[in-house]
Amino acid sequence: MDTKLLLIIATLFQCALLSACGGDDNQPNNNPSTSVPVTTPETPDSLCIGDDTQINWDALMTEDCPLLAQYGLFSNQNDPTQNPRQGGFLYQLSTQLFSNYANKYRFVFLPDGAKITFNPSDTFELPVGTVLSKTFALPLDTTLSGREHETIIETRLLIHRESGWTALPYFWHQGEAKLASAGADVSHTLNRQGEQLTFNYHVPSRAECKLCHQRTIDGRSHINPIGLKSQLLNHDIQIAGTLTNQLTYWQQQNWLTGLGDIALLPSASAITDTSTSLINRAKGYLDINCAHCHRAEGFASISGLRLGFHVDHTSYQYGICKQPPGWDGGEKGLSYDIIPGDAEHSIVLYRQELNSAKDRMPPIGRTLVHVEAMEVIRQWIDSLSPTLGTCQQ
Template identity: 45%
Template sequence: MTLKKTNYLLTGLSLAGFLLLTACGGGDDDGTTGGATDVCETAGEGINIDALMTTNCKYLSNYRLFEDPSNPTANPTDNGTPYDLTTALFTDYTSKYRFVFVPEGKKAQYSTNEVFEFPVGTVITKTFALPADTAFRGRENETLLETRLLIHRESGWTALPYVWNASATIAEFKSAGAFLPVSLVHNGEQQDFTYEVPDTNMCKQCHQFDVAGTSRFMPIGPKARLLNRPYDYPQGSENQLTYWQTAGFLEGLPADLTSIDTIPAYTDADAQLLPTKTDDELMDLAKGYLDINCAHCHRPEGGASNTGLNLEYWRSYNDHKPQHGYCKEPVAYRGSDGLNVDLVPGDAESSILHYRINTTQPRHRMPEIGRALVHEEGVALVASWIDSLPGSCTP
């Protein structure tokens, strides 16, 4: 059986035959706004910036972001630049291919703790590809599922999900998202599950922030602490932040990159090394993992601000133990039998934080959206960290 047939579990059906669309989400189902399709279909060289700035085109290829319209994992058009994060948000063991396109002559503004301030005209793409077996990654071993666009238009950031067809030749805009029955092998065990492409409203759940009383939709990943690492560019390895500044689309970067409080890298392969880590190393790794997976909501400006859990990497655990859940009863959650404290130092099994990232039950899992599987290696990291913490919740 071929890779694509294995992952999609198809038997003579087209992708359109098995997509189940959600009932919410904005925009027309044909992928255009106000029926304006001419700008999408305009031929030419380079990025179709007019379409990007004005229209939700039906097909990803309409924007001409990649030299090969059927391959959004390589060869971006114009000044598109690939990037990677030290520790990535978990999404059902998919591989992710990220690119940023900043308009010629414009620059992103560096920020110490927050996502960079990207100029109008910026486009960020993230493509999700499912490996047949997580032990063998790379485009040749994976099936394209979706490509998400974040476009900075004059009106603000716009999120557009594009779903790839079964033959991975066309990605079509689906404002209502999609449910894709898929399968993969992880650690030798096959897992069949339903992968969810978020609708345009679900995107707001993670990307919407309250900044000084104003609601703002913003990217999540491109922060200094997640980008301060080498990347293998065609011309050689170079620190991503230095490359961005030299390429001319980032300004304000500190001269000393070691001064940037950087999240350490944690991959699935690192889980086997957890028993060798010191308590300080576990703290650093776990806080980095919670930052990218949880802190876009669990922060004072995020959607889970009412919970009292604030999990940003830069927030010191020792100085802000209650904000990390230390011996804290949950404010907005009930339902896990026998668990009544967010974080019990020295006891992961009694901690709600550990329980919620270790379940797939929709009413209990965290994050609430974005995954159908348990990230076994992430759970192992958080458990090791909690178990290493000193203290007691006994009165």
């Protein structure tokens, strides 16, 4: 064969290997089958190379640093669960997105003088320069709390640059959080009420991040945050040892503008909060776990199902006697998203109990079934009056 032709084939083969490793726009202690991500070393003139005494805003706005520590977001770069540097503050959601029982440590970082703009029914407007950090720590036992009972797996950043939002997943391996553009996997075992569960936890690739965070407007896709909504933030949290309304505190600190009367705002309840109604608990859970895709601009818009907190839960668009397009009904052959009074034959519950890639909902982000939440969703659907709609069987 011609030497020049051989050289071309070899070059193409090498490029194929390199592209397979790429992506786009406390150390695990029980992960013998960890898949280690590939990182790209920075060049000598990279903004990622800097001092470690303050937040590296220049790098955050312009470069995808190979190591999380190079952004300088935390006082202790080995612990992204506490002590954010000046400009950062903790935030907590009233109900949680389920990620195989992982605990989440969330922080907002704002440029000096920047403010968040309140929105009563959708995600808040976050100024250019905002950084959102979310660290996932898997428990060893779901009944035990505290950092000593957890293993930090990943830290995700959402950065609002001049060009828009970008997502950067960092995987903790051998004491460092390394950029995992192509994603990563780690084996983990936890105890759930006496049941030992071993599973592969998946750190999403940058492309997979877009599946949940994208909104399509005027034919163009944009990445957007998910959890910074009024109903998920309007609750009391511990601040300096005192229970304080989170949104009121943000306003007092000049981090938030346009809040208005806090007493008029609804608040979603945690799925475990038995002091509140089934409706509030179920709708809060479906909002944080499903509504980012099941909205008009979301990845699952074609389904016609709208699961936002402010959507009327007795309506057709919320799933009452609505038939979903493009799904075969599974082994049960189900036909309707929600059948009032009949959770056993409602797709909204069923698909959250399935675990195959073809049928599972949400499609990424979990390997286990959130059995405690599914019991609440089941009770809520069973409590709905059959008079809400007639689903012909």
